[in-house]
Amino acid sequence: MTALFVLTLAIPAVCAVVTWLVRSPRAVLGICVVGSAACAVGTVVCAREAFSAPLFAIGRQLMLDSLAAYHALLVVGVFVMSSVYACYYFAPAIADGSFDARKARRFGALWFLFLGSMLLTLASNNAGLMWVALEGTTITSALLVCLDRDKPAVRAAWTYLLMCSVAIALALIGIITLCAEAQRVGPDSSSIFLWTTLRKLAPRLNPGTVRLAFIFAFVGFGTKAGLAPMHSWLPEAHGHAPTPVSAVLSGVLLNCALYCLSRFLPVVAQSNPGWTTSVLVPFGILSMVVAAAFIVHEHDIKRLLAYHTVEHMGIIVLALGFGAFPAALFHTFNHSVCKMLTFFCGGALAQRYGTRDMSHMHGTLRREAVAGGGLLIGLFALIGMPPFSIFMSELWIAVVGIEGGHVAAVVAFFCAAGLVFIAAFRHAIEMTWPQKDAPEPNGPRGRVGLGLVAVPLALLFLIGVWMPLHVSNMLASAASVIGGQ
Amino acid sequence: MTTYADSLLVALLALDLYMVSTNRLGSCIRASALQGVLLSALPVLVSGIGPSSSFWDAMHLAAIVIGTLCVKGLLIPWVLFRAMRSRGETREFEPFVSLHLSQVINGVLCGGAFWIATGLSLPAANGHAMGLAVGLATLFIGLYMIINRHNSISQVLGFLVVESGVMVIAWALLRKPSFVIEVGALLDVLVAVMVLGVLATSLEATGSEGGVRKGDTSQ
Numbered sequence: 001m002t003a004l005f006v007l008t009l010a011i012p013a014v015c016a017v018v019t020w021l022v023r024s025p026r027a028v029l030g031i032c033v034v035g036s037a038a039c040a041v042g043t044v045v046c047a048r049e050a051f052s053a054p055l056f057a058i059g060r061q062l063m064l065d066s067l068a069a070y071h072a073l074l075v076v077g078v079f080v081m082s083s084v085y086a087c088y089y090f091a092p093a094i095a096d097g098s099f100d101a102r103k104a105r106r107f108g109a110l111w112f113l114f115l116g117s118m119l120l121t122l123a124s125n126n127a128g129l130m131w132v133a134l135e136g137t138t139i140t141s142a143l144l145v146c147l148d149r150d151k152p153a154v155r156a157a158w159t160y161l162l163m164c165s166v167a168i169a170l171a172l173i174g175i176i177t178l179c180a181e182a183q184r185v186g187p188d189s190s191s192i193f194l195w196t197t198l199r200k201l202a203p204r205l206n207p208g209t210v211r212l213a214f215i216f217a218f219v220g221f222g223t224k225a226g227l228a229p230m231h232s233w234l235p236e237a238h239g240h241a242p243t244p245v246s247a248v249l250s251g252v253l254l255n256c257a258l259y260c261l262s263r264f265l266p267v268v269a270q271s272n273p274g275w276t277t278s279v280l281v282p283f284g285i286l287s288m289v290v291a292a293a294f295i296v297h298e299h300d301i302k303r304l305l306a307y308h309t310v311e312h313m314g315i316i317v318l319a320l321g322f323g324a325f326p327a328a329l330f331h332t333f334n335h336s337v338c339k340m341l342t343f344f345c346g347g348a349l350a351q352r353y354g355t356r357d358m359s360h361m362h363g364t365l366r367r368e369a370v371a372g373g374g375l376l377i378g379l380f381a382l383i384g385m386p387p388f389s390i391f392m393s394e395l396w397i398a399v400v401g402i403e404g405g406h407v408a409a410v411v412a413f414f415c416a417a418g419l420v421f422i423a424a425f426r427h428a429i430e431m432t433w434p435q436k437d438a439p440e441p442n443g444p445r446g447r448v449g450l451g452l453v454a455v456p457l458a459l460l461f462l463i464g465v466w467m468p469l470h471v472s473n474m475l476a477s478a479a480s481v482i483g484g485q
Numbered sequence: 486m487t488t489y490a491d492s493l494l495v496a497l498l499a500l501d502l503y504m505v506s507t508n509r510l511g512s513c514i515r516a517s518a519l520q521g522v523l524l525s526a527l528p529v530l531v532s533g534i535g536p537s538s539s540f541w542d543a544m545h546l547a548a549i550v551i552g553t554l555c556v557k558g559l560l561i562p563w564v565l566f567r568a569m570r571s572r573g574e575t576r577e578f579e580p581f582v583s584l585h586l587s588q589v590i591n592g593v594l595c596g597g598a599f600w601i602a603t604g605l606s607l608p609a610a611n612g613h614a615m616g617l618a619v620g621l622a623t624l625f626i627g628l629y630m631i632i633n634r635h636n637s638i639s640q641v642l643g644f645l646v647v648e649s650g651v652m653v654i655a656w657a658l659l660r661k662p663s664f665v666i667e668v669g670a671l672l673d674v675l676v677a678v679m680v681l682g683v684l685a686t687s688l689e690a691t692g693s694e695g696g697v698r699k700g701d702t703s704q
Contacts, residue, residue, distance in 0.1 A: 061665075132669030139676050142684075149687055158637070158684045165677050166631065166644055169651045172670070173624075176651075177607065180658035193663045209607060 171220025
């Protein structure tokens, strides 16, 4: 099993090289689908083992425990779907020759390097390696954001790369501080970078130093996760990236940053019980409120979805603050699936209408039944309408919050979520409603496969009305890692 | 050894202050290269690896020293000089805060860093409390450079200063930094700077710099 674990991590690297050698854009996109599917199969097999006992490799430097496996499953799932969507998205560009072999090769290689660095982030037991891999995700995704090399995209990639690199450097200080403290109390200096060791040493660490380390880590990883007020790179990068890249950025990359933060939580909780709540809850609320304010006035469909991401990252951080770890992980899943769906549909509509401006999109349901319908229902699911699963996870988080006595925070949560609900509902209805004198859309047929819309919607609906025992066991097992059990 | 290390740290800090106070990009890049060279010597002085250490420890140290020297002393400055030439800019014209006031602000930042470093009860493994202070000061000055400057190359230089600060802190706090962190961080910084260099060049190629216009509605 260890061999398969390492092999799965190596698949993206191999595929990146293979795509570089291929000459046809269609073949590159095909390899993207096949390669991510192969990676997904490997991950699923390893994850089955990891949920019963953690897998280790290369002298405990790599580890797949239930938390990492849960996130890895999400990553490969979103990557497979986005790879399929990329075939639809780039079809018009291939036809008119703007997505040529050179660009396709660049896309393919970066796509796999991005996937590989993300999986490595999740599979690192070594905190330093985790940091290096996370910085790798920033570099590869920044290059993907400016795939088109037009000025706004380059500017967005620039801001993203600079802000996140600096922020992640701050997170490294957090990691170093924590490891230095472990070095003081630990007998063996070679393993102080391993999360497994840090968790064992946690009760003996100096609480003040651990708090300092967490603050640095929070600022660093929080910036990468797009938490307000460090979110300013996010709408630009999500807005200007090619849509399959936006889906992956929003769907799983930000989760990886929160995953890194949640590795800190059990260590901090053991030396400072209850302290993380006072950091996480205010920033969670702030992210929700800031996102709500922008969602009201936003007219660009992809930027709108990006602000929704800020809101949902806020909700997940709030849940982590409440100590509602299974609910946080459940919400992570729901958000990833729903955001992937809405980006697919929103991207297809933007192609069809030749603009991302929602005030120029009317009658989406009639003109593009699949994409328009998918976006409408996807937005409803995203803003927490029952019976979809986001409603269930938000309710779960609120219940845990009230049980924990955080009534004010829960009230703020409901107010922000309510504002987002009203604003996004208005946007969704305005787009769907036909307008008599609206010009005909002039873009190429922005297609999105029925399966790409139906599968995520079915998932959101089914998990919303009935949670299988397997899934709830997975959630409980992954949450127990954050809870430090 | 400690005296040499302290002198080195002072030199690092002096270079930070020099970079903040000059608006010639070429000088800034040279100062950053020199900082890289000094940074590569730091592990020799503070890591505690000497003639009595094992062969692998010595090799580890040598790899880090040579790697830092090549990447920060040679490769990155080369990338930045190339980006600077292709952009045809040699000066930072419009910092938000004037260079004179910047010096005062950075003096205050340094003082703050030393005050914080003495206040923090961090486990300074090598007994270099000064390393922590200089690392923090370098970090603050780097952040200040990024905020204060318009020019893309200056901002990359600011990022490099931040990164140097983090590395100084790492050497001050850790008895034996992990090979993964050192080499990984070096590679990450190299790639990040190369990408930033390319982006800076294409920003120039696609028109003058400036914020992204609102209402841009391309797909």
